[in-house]
Amino acid sequence: MLEVSNLSLHYGRHIALHQLSLKVGKGETVVILGANGAGKSSLLKSIAGLTKPDAGALISFDKRVITGTPAHDVLEAGIALVPEGRGVFGDLTVEENLALGAYAKRARQGARDRQDFVYSLFSKLRDRRSQYVNTMSGGEQQMVAIGRALMSKPDLLMLDEPSLGLAPVVVGELFASLARIKAAGLALLIVEQNVKMTLSIADRGYLAEAGRITGEGTAQALMSDAAVQRAFLGAAN
Amino acid sequence: MLVTALLSGLVLGGTYALVAMGLTLQYGIARIMNLAYGEVVIAAAFLAYTLFTAWGISPVAGLLIAAPAGFALGYVIYGVMMRPLVARAWDKASLEIDSILATFGLLFVIQGVLLVVFGANFTSYSYLNVAVNVLGTTLAANRLLAFVLAAVFAGGLYLLLTRTLWGTALRAVSVAPGSAPLVGIDVDRAARMAFALGGALAAAGGVVISMYQTFTATSGVVFTMKALIVVIMGGVGNILGALSAGLILGVVETFVATYLDPGLTLAATYAIFLVVLLWRPSGLFGRIAR
Ligand SMILES: Nc1ncnc2c1ncn2[C@@H]1O[C@H](COP(=O)(O)OP(=O)(O)O)[C@@H](O)[C@H]1O
Ligand SMILES: [Mg+2]
Numbered sequence: 001m002l003e004v005s006n007l008s009l010h011y012g013r014h015i016a017l018h019q020l021s022l023k024v025g026k027g028e029t030v031v032i033l034g035a036n037g038a039g040k041s042s043l044l045k046s047i048a049g050l051t052k053p054d055a056g057a058l059i060s061f062d063k064r065v066i067t068g069t070p071a072h073d074v075l076e077a078g079i080a081l082v083p084e085g086r087g088v089f090g091d092l093t094v095e096e097n098l099a100l101g102a103y104a105k106r107a108r109q110g111a112r113d114r115q116d117f118v119y120s121l122f123s124k125l126r127d128r129r130s131q132y133v134n135t136m137s138g139g140e141q142q143m144v145a146i147g148r149a150l151m152s153k154p155d156l157l158m159l160d161e162p163s164l165g166l167a168p169v170v171v172g173e174l175f176a177s178l179a180r181i182k183a184a185g186l187a188l189l190i191v192e193q194n195v196k197m198t199l200s201i202a203d204r205g206y207l208a209e210a211g212r213i214t215g216e217g218t219a220q221a222l223m224s225d226a227a228v229q230r231a232f233l234g235a236a237n
Numbered sequence: 238m239l240v241t242a243l244l245s246g247l248v249l250g251g252t253y254a255l256v257a258m259g260l261t262l263q264y265g266i267a268r269i270m271n272l273a274y275g276e277v278v279i280a281a282a283f284l285a286y287t288l289f290t291a292w293g294i295s296p297v298a299g300l301l302i303a304a305p306a307g308f309a310l311g312y313v314i315y316g317v318m319m320r321p322l323v324a325r326a327w328d329k330a331s332l333e334i335d336s337i338l339a340t341f342g343l344l345f346v347i348q349g350v351l352l353v354v355f356g357a358n359f360t361s362y363s364y365l366n367v368a369v370n371v372l373g374t375t376l377a378a379n380r381l382l383a384f385v386l387a388a389v390f391a392g393g394l395y396l397l398l399t400r401t402l403w404g405t406a407l408r409a410v411s412v413a414p415g416s417a418p419l420v421g422i423d424v425d426r427a428a429r430m431a432f433a434l435g436g437a438l439a440a441a442g443g444v445v446i447s448m449y450q451t452f453t454a455t456s457g458v459v460f461t462m463k464a465l466i467v468v469i470m471g472g473v474g475n476i477l478g479a480l481s482a483g484l485i486l487g488v489v490e491t492f493v494a495t496y497l498d499p500g501l502t503l504a505a506t507y508a509i510f511l512v513v514l515l516w517r518p519s520g521l522f523g524r525i526a527r
Pocket of ligand 1: 011014015016034035036037038039040041042043
């Protein structure tokens with residue numbers, strides 16, 4: 001469904017992504033693992049249309065080329081991003097954030113049903129719907145960010161370190177929600193530091209290092225991979 | 238005396254609020270500091286004057302011509318002049334500087350045209366200049382109408398921004414422009430719409446002003462300054478803030494002119510401005526797009 005090939009990106013003279021390729025199939029959950037500065041956020045932003053990749057890159061979604069398409073049109077194509085730091089509208093209410101989630105043309109129809117789905121996923125949001133988002137906890141804001149993205153009726157949901165800064169118990173709830181979103185048929189592309197939890201809901205994964213993809217495999221294979229265990233799962237030796 | 242001063246103050250303040258709401262849209266959402274804003278106000282005042290004196294078209298009907306014209310003017314100015322500045326701006330600060338310089342030039346272009354066409358004389362016309370009884374005191378009917386129109390525009394704008402998805406999207410651009418594309422909002426388009434809507438409000442303000450005030454081709458800068466003060470007092474991008482701050486400014490100015498000395502009006506205006514700027518730099522009501 002999503003196909004990225006030969007994606008390079010530089011900031012000034014700094015090369016952030018180097019001829020990178022990856023795929024996400026329909027309804028598939030894919031995780032990208034990599035240390036800080038590996039280029040994971042840059043990759044998601046390039047797909048979302050928030051940064052412009054170097055010439056030669058090819059990003060296609062459902063056979064449609066979206067390289068260089070502005071972010072608001074990428075959303076219309078069916079890709080939603082929950083960015084690092086969430087990017088919610090803090091000065092607006094929960095309800096307004098969700099309503100804006102359905103701002104895209106593709107999302108206007110059936111917005112009410114999707115809002116019900118979001119409220120069933122995050123029942124706290126229903127109780128807090130008139131609260132201003134910047135007065136909420138980090139975990140609640142993450143729910144708003146994910147709920148808002150779901151409102152746009154995405155076929156692919158990309159999440160950039162959704163568990164960052166959340167308390168362990170909240171992280172557990174978050175991954176339970178992600179599992180339910182996956183079960184609803186959406187494809188997920190997740191960048192995470194919380195490798196164990198992410199691999200437990202993922203189908204496949206890529207290893208990123210210094211702007212390159214250095215490895216890939218099924219979630220099961222990655223879980224038992226020695227290099228992955230050393231780098232991310234805190235295994236001895 | 239007290240009631241009379243209060244009513245005059247509210248009328249004046251309503252006009253300030255109306256004019257300032259357009260500027261707060263342009264500055265708060267489109268992030269353009271438009272120094273030529275008052276010139277659009279005055280151009281609309283002359284338009285209303287011409288429609289009334291040459292063709293007998295009432296200013297209320299004139300609004301239906303001036304506001305769409307102001308919208309169109311804002312739409313074109315944004316596309317031709319502002320978009321290149323937005324496209325090359327590194328950040329908010331550099332866009333602010335560029336837009337101040339560019340609109341400073343535009344100010345003199347519009348003013349020059351107005352001077353050539355209408356001359357430098359004080360201009361006014363007599364419309365609904367009859368006394369009506371309000372709360373035991375008399376008020377010119379045109380002032381009462383000016384207040385009602387300001388209230389209608391303010392209420393309409395508030396509902397548009399808070400009760401429609403389109404308006405909510407404009408507020409989203411105001412509070413978090415970087416996140417707006419994530420929900421499919423075309424920020425450039427939203428900014429252009431906000432700028433054009435600001436132009437419509439400037440034009441509406443000009444028509445309302447012309448109904449009860451004397452104006453000249455060079456008085457635009459006064460309205461830009463007062464609108465700017467109201468915008469900062471009310472919190473940039475804050476519609477209800479602009480409304481409250483406009484009313485406060487109008488009442489204070491009128492009270493100072495009535496009870497102290499008319500010569501102190503401007504001094505009082507700027508004194509309030511300085512106090513707000515020093516103590517509440519984000520405005521009396523905060524930078525919240527509500
Ligand atoms: N806006 C930017 N300007 C310059 N350098 C950047 C910018 N964003 C990221 N980088 C650099 O690009 C590299 C990849 O960053 P990023 O994509 O954020 O990595 P990750 O999300 O994996 O931590 C890092 O070296 C980072 O410092
Ligand atoms: Mg990152």
